[in-house]
Amino acid sequence: MEVLVTGASGNVGAYVVEELSRRGERVVAAGTDVDKLKRRFGEQARPVVLDLTDPGTYPGALAGVDRVFLIRPPHLGKPEDLYPFIDALKEHGIQLVAFLSLMGVEKNPFPPHHKIEKYIEAAGLPYAHIRPGFFMQNLSGIHAAEIKAMNQVFIPAGKSRTSFIDAADIGLAAATVLRDPKVYTNTCYTLTGAESLDYDQVAEILSRVTGRNITYARPGLWKYRQYYIRQRKLDPSYVNVTVALYLMTRLGTAAAVTPDFTQLTGREPRSLEDFVRRHVDCF
Template sequence: MAAPRLLITGASGNMGRALLAELAARNVAVRSALRDPADARDAQGDTVAFDFENRSTWPAALAGISALFLLRPPPLSDMKATLIPFCDAAYAAGVAQIVFLSVVGADTKKWVPHHAVEKALAGRPATILRPGFFAQNFADAYREDICADNRIYVPAGKGRVSFVDLRDVAEIAADALLTPQNHQGAAYNLTGASAVGFAEAAAMLSALLARPIRYVPASMLGYILHQRRRGRPWMAAFIQTVLHVGLRFGAAATPDATLETLLGRRPRSLHSYLADHAQLWAPKP
């Protein structure tokens, strides 16, 4: 296999692992950038110690790289000191394509950290992916409540969500990295094909797990405090709360056909994701 020409940041997270699996299936060599290379349980090919806040780690990560997958770590909020200068360093090092994992609405919501990165990449060789709410939230942000308390607890009211599966997003990210000529300059809003309410999601889990799972709508203050008790930083708790409250007003209810067009097939449904990973929500002893 040839030396890695792709650098994957956030390689130990949900999106990073999904992308590494997709690239491995395509027999593509990659370099995984990790704060701690000991986290390389699913990494493919090379691994390199990397920290957006430590510029001395950047040259080794970027050496010989032609395309970069860029992901903002949730704790980072100062893009002008981290991701934006790293993008500058990447282009200076010869990177010819950056695929940035943003979020739906980042083009207009200036308070979202991703907005500043999108603005910095405008007019440069880059592709912006703006996925909506991830199906994988059920295995991440919502998992502890499901396992410990048999409930989904978010401040979304009766809002419905077109959940998108990271495995589908990974296919598009891989295409944008490997065939940049087809995607440079594009910004894609990526959602699932149909919207689901949290009460409906709870019913799906109840049937799959053979135990009752409830949806309990949270208040804004209650959810912020809940997130803090779970160990989230204040800023991350605030952003998560605002994003979920937006669901009450239809912020993620309308499916976008872009993902289906890019995939050439119907995106995976939330039910298919939950069914494929039902073992993740075993009750806590």
């Protein structure tokens, strides 16, 4: 049987595909753009079309599959968007659903991941909830523009700390549970890096590695929102979600360091400095 990886072209899904196929699992890489998946994975995975909002695509994606890595694509803001696919998993007799959730959702009902976790559990599906903190890839992705152009970390996180994790480590942890569904049935893991950094420390690391003077601009939430909507021209509803997440971060919700990654994989999480060195071209 095969493992279905949703969001296979995304930050985490791509690493889940790589980690599973490296360990000899047969992997089905799913997304709405099958040509992108073919180019990305070649022989590493079998590409299939899966649109979570189109139940007509479910049977083809689930054929021959007994385990699933499930993500909520960021633009699907309502938890209900994922319910039809979760119902289909139940019908299909899946052995384990590893759901990419979010650190702290067990105590916070507002992010959609909270209701999605509850829906998976209520469906009686064997689950492993993967709850990561902030991805290091946020720095090399969405926030890299200001680092590159202005030598500024333009993030409204105040003086708070964040225990960043590399999406590559999340991919390794997800592959670990998916390879051994019986052992990891009905479990939850909060995945963080090994250190909790404030954004002045993030700017110091970026400066050290790039050799430039990069500073933390520490914008207010409103200034950040206006800039990302007006200058960056990003979708206001997406920007509002990030504002809410940085508000929570200011309250300390992103700071905790947990041992879960090491307990699960036997490895130390990759450090932010190592990440910046490996992805220095992004900055």
